Amino acid sequence: MTTTAFDDRDGVIWLDGAFVPWRDARLHVLSHGLHYGGGVFEGVRVYGGRAFKPVEHFERLHASARELGFRVPFDVTELDAAMRETVRRQDIVDGYVRPVAWRGSEQLSVSGAGTSVHVAIAAWEWPHVFSGDARSRGIRLRTSRWRRPAPDTAPVRAKAASLYNICTLARDEAEAAGYDDALLLDFRGHLAEATGANLFLVIDGALHTPTPDTFLDGITRQTVLSLAADLGIAVHERHIGPEELDRADELFLTGTAYEVQPVRAVDARSYEVGSVTTALSKAYTDLTRAVTAP
16 A cells, blocks of 8 residues: 555546546635535445445435535446546556545535535555554454434434544544544444444354444445345344443454454453454455456
8 A cells, every 4th residue: 555645646536527637636725515524425445456336335425415415416327437437547456446525615604505516536556454463363442532423413324524523533542542443432322333434243143233323334334234144143233332342252343444354452351353253254355356256
């Protein structure tokens, strides 16, 4: 994975229907989306040159925009075609695609009425978020003081850029304390998720995962639930208190970027990478690599 700054790379980015040189993909400093959080985005994984579940991601991009009160001006088919061409032009084999939509600069007030909507798609090589020991043995989480808001106080069903302020604050504090990521509770004190991934606990061989009523029901989360059913693993989707972390034998996170990522510690608690996590990780890897088959 390259460490070059994201505004100084070679290649192209699809912007509002056309390909532009990477360094020329700009927005105005007075864009409504920048000042008032009027933006939504997606993350799509590419395996062997092919995207995994792109239609589901672009459908969610449209749904997120509707939650924020605007319309993405390109349909799912157009976005999918643009993404495929972006991946081809960037020669991505194992990587990541970032579609993003935001309100423009026609006016600058709290109201977003009358603003245009811009859309961009960028892609880059990105095999894994974590590597080495963190990937194989698991990452360490720190419980955050920041919480997921109630569904009547924020657009929790949208993958909205504004909601990721919570994630940034929680993640920065966790990393400063020596952890890999943060674990967020919801406004009621129930377990919610990590900063960009859904949470699963394994208790007595069964899978337990928080009800997604204050956070995104992730596409990878839904995929893993389906894989668990195929493997005959019992699943319990429910509200889970943080005290139940003491009952868990295994913990893992799921997300487009994280895939199936083991967790080896939450605060002072320790966990092993057990048979359920291993089985689901293998099943997910097999499924995503199958998209590369002709």
